[in-house]
Amino acid sequence: MPLDLSRRSLFTGAAGLTVSGLAAAGLSSCSQAATGTTEAAFPPGAIDPYLLGPAEGVALLSRNENPYGPSQSALDMIEYAATKGAYYANQEAAVMLMEMIAERNGVSPEQVVLTTGSGEVLSAIAVLYGPRGPIVAPRLFWDTTALYAANLGMAEIQRVPLTDAMEIDLAGIEAAVTPDTGLVQLCNPNNPTGLVSDPATFQAAVRRMAATTTVLVDEAYIELSDDPEANSCVPLINEGHDVIVTRTFSKIYGMAGIRLGYAIASAETAAAIRPVVMSWSPCTSYAAGIGCYEDQAFIDFSKAKVTEARDMVFATLDTLGLEHLPSQTNFVYFKSGLEANAVQAAMAERLISVRGQYMDYNEWTRVSMGKIEDVQRFCHALPEVIGA
16 A cells, blocks of 8 residues: 655654753753743752753753763764755655654554654644543553643543552553543553563553553653563554554654654554644654664663663662662662652752652652763762661
């Protein structure tokens, strides 16, 4: 079947550096406007404003980025694309990248939807499926994009509590699914817990739920898991199940600021998603994606750095006797014995950025794996912060 997509339907996604992105990293003057709250990630004046990336001397361990990217293969293509910045991106560039993604995943190019980061396509899916019925999801997951639709009055999120082990309660979610469910949304590995569900159990549950409603699986961190192929739900799409999988170049590929992501679904579902996304990605995003998608050496390097940093954090937490979850991502969720916001504030005083409290999980802190020297700073500061 030929790939016949209009310019408007193909080039979909939103790009750019947002105020909320700056606020999340600690530019306190932007925090209230971006989040509607008065509490910033950092106390006012704690960290100097900056334009891109962390300010000098700041260990940015709060946003699950890969500071070792973009790869040289991506940078070379970005440099080339910048010289063509006067022109809108050509359809051929998007089609080339769609074909690359399709070939690796054993699908057809028309089953791939390219957007500016997976956040764009996740938001579009929430807007598309939210009006059909509740979005059933774990109580704790990366819910920003589902909330995008909910805040527009277009979706209701039905949250199912995690298990005592902080895992996704697949049985509970499956029991909550009815013919009136608009969508099931799962994140595997989950964020902020970092946990990967058992592949056989997870995929069997997804198959059963997909017989009743569409199941969306956010695989933003799948490449960082121990066995990405075994953990992925893309094969379920190939089997004909009503499943959507989303991925991103923001994590393993180190392109969080360049904004490129994609969804894989049936051709029919992909065609329904494309008109809902808002814009089109810049030529630099497509070029970078084409340059680095097959760069296995950089992927291996990045994963090795994440593993090295994560092992350091695990060792520190074990030495301090602190409970933590066995993450297979580039972040670790741990229980310090202090309020998460207190840990965040104490770390900020030391120019180390970690995440604060999620919902009512007030004793759990999430720390991302940044540069090795920044993770070392965190490991050295933690005993002092918790009074060990």
